[in-house]
Amino acid sequence: MPPSNLNLALMNLFVGMCKGLTGLPRHFRNLQYVDKWIELRFANADQEQVAPELIVSSRRLNHTILFEWKAGPNFEADQLRRYSRVTQDDLRERAGLAVEETGSHDIAVIGLQEHAERLTMGIAQGPYAFPLLLVTDNGLAIHQNRFRPNETDAVFRPLLAIDWGKLPNYFFPVDVASELWEFAECVIPKVLELMGKGEARILPGDLEETILCWKVLSRDYQGRLRTKLCDTLDRACQKQFEPYIRRNRDRGAGERLGRHWDIINNPIAGSSDKRQKEWKKLGSLYKQFVEFLRTGRNVPEQQELNLRGDA
Amino acid sequence: MALPNTRRELAQHLEEVMSHAYAQLEERQRLDADTSLVKTYLIEAHRLRAADHDRTLQTIRATFGSEVLGRQTRIRQTEDDRFFNIQSGREEETVLHVDASNPRFWLIHSTSRSTEVDPLIQKLVNNTSEFDHVWLPIQLLSRIAAFGSLRGLGLDYDRRSVPDVDFEADNAPMQFLKMQLWGNRARDVLHILRQPGAFADATTLSKVKVKYFLDRNQNDNAFCIADMKYDGKVTGRGTSYQSYIALVTNLYRDYIRRIEDYERRFTVKFESVQDRVSIDGEPLNIRFTHPLPNLEAFCDRVFSGSNPFRLMGLPIATGPHSFRVNAVDLHVGKRMSFELSPEFMRVYLAPGGCGNSLARLYTNLQHHYNSQVEAVDGSEQFAFSEQNAAV
Numbered sequence: 001m002p003p004s005n006l007n008l009a010l011m012n013l014f015v016g017m018c019k020g021l022t023g024l025p026r027h028f029r030n031l032q033y034v035d036k037w038i039e040l041r042f043a044n045a046d047q048e049q050v051a052p053e054l055i056v057s058s059r060r061l062n063h064t065i066l067f068e069w070k071a072g073p074n075f076e077a078d079q080l081r082r083y084s085r086v087t088q089d090d091l092r093e094r095a096g097l098a099v100e101e102t103g104s105h106d107i108a109v110i111g112l113q114e115h116a117e118r119l120t121m122g123i124a125q126g127p128y129a130f131p132l133l134l135v136t137d138n139g140l141a142i143h144q145n146r147f148r149p150n151e152t153d154a155v156f157r158p159l160l161a162i163d164w165g166k167l168p169n170y171f172f173p174v175d176v177a178s179e180l181w182e183f184a185e186c187v188i189p190k191v192l193e194l195m196g197k198g199e200a201r202i203l204p205g206d207l208e209e210t211i212l213c214w215k216v217l218s219r220d221y222q223g224r225l226r227t228k229l230c231d232t233l234d235r236a237c238q239k240q241f242e243p244y245i246r247r248n249r250d251r252g253a254g255e256r257l258g259r260h261w262d263i264i265n266n267p268i269a270g271s272s273d274k275r276q277k278e279w280k281k282l283g284s285l286y287k288q289f290v291e292f293l294r295t296g297r298n299v300p301e302q303q304e305l306n307l308r309g310d311a
Numbered sequence: 312m313a314l315p316n317t318r319r320e321l322a323q324h325l326e327e328v329m330s331h332a333y334a335q336l337e338e339r340q341r342l343d344a345d346t347s348l349v350k351t352y353l354i355e356a357h358r359l360r361a362a363d364h365d366r367t368l369q370t371i372r373a374t375f376g377s378e379v380l381g382r383q384t385r386i387r388q389t390e391d392d393r394f395f396n397i398q399s400g401r402e403e404e405t406v407l408h409v410d411a412s413n414p415r416f417w418l419i420h421s422t423s424r425s426t427e428v429d430p431l432i433q434k435l436v437n438n439t440s441e442f443d444h445v446w447l448p449i450q451l452l453s454r455i456a457a458f459g460s461l462r463g464l465g466l467d468y469d470r471r472s473v474p475d476v477d478f479e480a481d482n483a484p485m486q487f488l489k490m491q492l493w494g495n496r497a498r499d500v501l502h503i504l505r506q507p508g509a510f511a512d513a514t515t516l517s518k519v520k521v522k523y524f525l526d527r528n529q530n531d532n533a534f535c536i537a538d539m540k541y542d543g544k545v546t547g548r549g550t551s552y553q554s555y556i557a558l559v560t561n562l563y564r565d566y567i568r569r570i571e572d573y574e575r576r577f578t579v580k581f582e583s584v585q586d587r588v589s590i591d592g593e594p595l596n597i598r599f600t601h602p603l604p605n606l607e608a609f610c611d612r613v614f615s616g617s618n619p620f621r622l623m624g625l626p627i628a629t630g631p632h633s634f635r636v637n638a639v640d641l642h643v644g645k646r647m648s649f650e651l652s653p654e655f656m657r658v659y660l661a662p663g664g665c666g667n668s669l670a671r672l673y674t675n676l677q678h679h680y681n682s683q684v685e686a687v688d689g690s691e692q693f694a695f696s697e698q699n700a701a702v
Contacts, residue, residue: 015590020689022596022655029689038581038588096587165630170579170648170659171590185627189637189646192623196440196644210646212662213581216588279616279623279641287625 002112002135003164006071007053008172010110010135011038014054014067016168023166027155032060036101038216042094044085052083052107055095061149062103064091069110073118077125083107084128104148106131110140120144131156138162172213176224181293183232186210188286191233191245195282198269202245202261204230230259232293237261239292240285314396314406316389321408321420325349326552328422329535333548349552351559352419352432353445353543353566357643357665360415364392367411371395374439375407405431416445416567418559429544437618443642445543445566446670448686449516449677450695455539455562459523462536463493464501467517472619472679475608484681485513493520512600515682517541525554541674569695573666576688580662594650594657595669595694597676598685602653606634609680610651614638619675622647640668670695 003009013024020029033056041051052066068075068083084107091102107130111119116134123132123144131153132144139162147153174182190210194202207229208214214222237245244265248254267278292298315321332347356362359370371386375397387396393411398404405423412418421428436442447455456464469487470476478486488510492500504514517540524534535549537558545562547555579592603609607626614636616623624638629650636649647668648659658669669686673695676684686694 019590019593020596020691021594021657022598022687023650023652023657035590038590040587163630163633165633166650166652167629168594168650168657169629169635170594170650170657185625185635185637189624189639192639193644193646196639196641212579213588216581216583276616283616283623283625290625290627 002137003167005175005177006069006110006112006135008169008175008178009164009167010067010069011054011172012168012170013162014056015171018056021168023163024168025155025160025162027160028056031058031151031155033058033065036064036097037095038213040095042090044082044090045087046082046085048082048085050079050082050086055097057097057101058152059098059100061151062100063149063152064097064102064105065147065152066105066107067110068107070119071112073111073115075109075111075119075122077122080109080122080126080128080130083130084126106147106152108133108147110135116143170212174211174225174228176221176228178228179293180228180232180235181290183228184236184286184290184293187229187232188236188241188289191236191241192268192279192282192286195244195263195266195268198266200263201248201257202233202263204258204260207233233261235293236289240289244282314387314389314398315408317391318394318410318412321394321410322552322556325420325422325555329548329552329555330550333550336548347548348422348425349547349555350421350423350425350428351545351547352421352428353545353559353563354417354419354432354436355443355445355570355665355667356411356415356417356441357443357667358441359411362411362414367393367414368395370441371397371409374435374441399431400427407431413567416563418563425546432544440642440644443665443667443671445563446667446674447539447541447543447566448670448674448695449682450693451566451569452516452519452539452541454565456519456521458558458561459521459537461498461519462495462522463491463520463538464497464516465492465518465540466490466501466504466514467541467678468513468515468682469679470513473609473612475603475605475612485510488513488515491518512681512683515677517678521558522549523554523558525551525557541678570666570670573669573694574660574664577658577666577669577694578660578662578664593689594659595673596687596689597656597658597673598687599654599656600681600683600685604653606632606651606653610634610636614649616641619679620672622672624649626651640665642668642671 015035016024017028018033018035036057037055039051039053040055041049044050052068054067057064088102091097091105109130110133113134113136119132123130129145131142131147133140133156134143139159140156141159142156173186187207190206194206204226234247237247245261246264248260248262315324328347329349376384383399383401385398395409397407405427408420410418436444467489470484471486476483505511518538520538522534522536533551533554535547535551535555537555538546545559577595582589582591610626613620614622614624621641622638623641624636626634626636629635633652638647640647643665645664646661650657673686688694
């Protein structure tokens with residue numbers, strides 16, 4: 001199965017391959033590609049803006065790749081034209097890349113196999129020499145054109161095999177298209193961390209910390225993500241975590257702190273072994289909450305058998 | 312016994328205990344009790360990395376107080392900064408000498424019985440989120456053995472802690488293997504056990520006994536013999552406390568450097584300079600020598616929040632043979648993230664996370680899953696270097 005969220009999947013995949021994560025193909029790492037910049041906006045030779053999703057470069061091959069990907073069927077014609085006007089000098093002077101990395105460069109465009117025909121037409125209209133990669137059930141393959149270095153081109157021929165279920169998720173865990181249960185995977189461990197530390201209050205900033213790239217996102221995008229993070233915690237308060245966390249609706253406090261929550265019952269503060277059972281109980285509630293968000297169904301709590309007969 | 316009031320007095324006291332014990336051992340070929348041995352526990356206090364004397368004392372009062380050591384606990388400050396004596400018990404007193412010169416990496420010395428001190432240290436680590444043992448994987452213990460001459464070793468492997476296999480099946484792994492080997496041929500036996508077809512998967516080094524001379528050219532009568540365990544407990548005898556403490560601190564400094572290095576390398580951070588956003592750091596890659604037969608059962612055990620892993624998390628399936636887990640490390644109360652398949656585990660430290668947590672996970676996988684499990688970085692270099700390994 002190809003990934004449900006193409007943007008997150010490809011970002012995590014290419015960063016992961018450059019960093020040499022186990023379980024991913026090692027070709028990029030072996031060719032010494034390094035993940036350089038995420039969504040860097042810079043001007044081309046005509047003073048027009050481009051903002052590739054990711055830039056990677058290899059000193060060994062003296063080569064840079066600017067990645068642009070789309071889940072939909074069309075690339076904007078104007079966007080492709082602007083990319084075609086990016087020069088070696090732009091990469092060095094405006095994108096902060098070294099001379100040793102920019103001997104040649106490629107604009108790699110990636111889309112879904114089901115949109116192959118439309119994407120091919122878009123590239124052919126230029127015509128542009130951009131390598132077009134297609135996401136298939138089993139990996140990534142070059143469909144049109146080629147990478148300049150033979151070694152890089154060979155990586156995707158006939159197919160770069162990828163088990164999409166084994167992609168990393170940590171670098172970019174969620175985006176605005178992610179489901180609330182995916183946000184719950186970020187939010188609830190953070191809530192447990194705060195409870196373990198004995199905190200009395202949960203602020204939006206605490207939730208934002210769970211998204212590593214938070215500070216580099218635009219304010220508008222941050223706002224959209226914040227809404228989802230907060231909605232997730234609100235749902236937790238109404239469901240499984242209702243005995244422990246409550247939304248603070250005091251108007252004055254809300255004006256000062258924004259949307260925030262009080263920890264009204266904390267059985268795990270201090271993390272003592274004596275509270276291990278409570279940790280387990282909260283872990284079980286976390287599981288039920290994620291299941292509830294995923295399926296819309298309440299999952300009954302599993303009772304632990306008291307085999308020792310303790311009171 | 313008068314309690315030492317300075318580190319210098321402590322050194323004198325421990326020197327006397329050691330040399331007396333060794334003289335007794337030479338004369339009678341036996342020791343009266345292990346009260347004559349010097350014990351040192353290497354303890355990591357992650358949250359106290361920048362603590363001053365008062366903050367350290369405050370933590371000691373909160374954690375060594377009645378909850379851990381019982382009502383009879385008395386905490387004594389000394390003339391030296393961040394050096395404390397802790398007494399416990401009414402009749403036969405247990406005494407701990409806490410040296411927190413490095414506010415994060417403590418040395419706790421004692422000459423009291425191991426049967427008294429070991430449970431206290433265990434309680435201290437288990438009942439608080441302030442402290443953890445130091446965790447020495449096989450490669451590091453081997454390296455320590457190279458500091459001196461090897462006089463013996465211990466093996467400790469127990470697969471029953473991670474019950475993801477049917478031990479009754481034909482190809483089931485070994486359930487447990489514990490062994491003590493003393494004398495100069497210990498290394499030869501270990502070599503045989505590690506041969507293919509023998510017990511390579513279950514031969515997990517848990518202890519090394521090392522004879523160490525501070526400076527043999529100057530004085531070949533000044534030495535120590537130290538037993539160093541994988542959980543950071545060191546027991547010493549011999550003629551020279553200076554040799555002993557030099558060996559212990561050599562080990563500790565090496566360990567501290569590594570832990571700080573892991574925190575730098577294995578914490579992923581987004582860096583932003585003038586609109587240019589890059590990602591620093593990488594995960595620790597753990598590779599299983601044989602694919603895990605039951606990944607779900609493995610995750611349930613490792614992320615149950617129990618000892619020895621102390622990780623509490625919910626495994627979420629990401630594919631037919633893969634999970635991710637956002638867990639809380641109960642030692643530091645910080646999040647850690649994991650991505651698992653039957654062949655590997657990627658481990659991510661959150662910013663501010665503790666490198667000791669990586670050492671704990673890896674060491675305990677060696678002891679409870681497979682002694683040949685690998686930990687590598689993105690360059691496929693062994694994360695826990697084997698350079699200068701002697702065993």
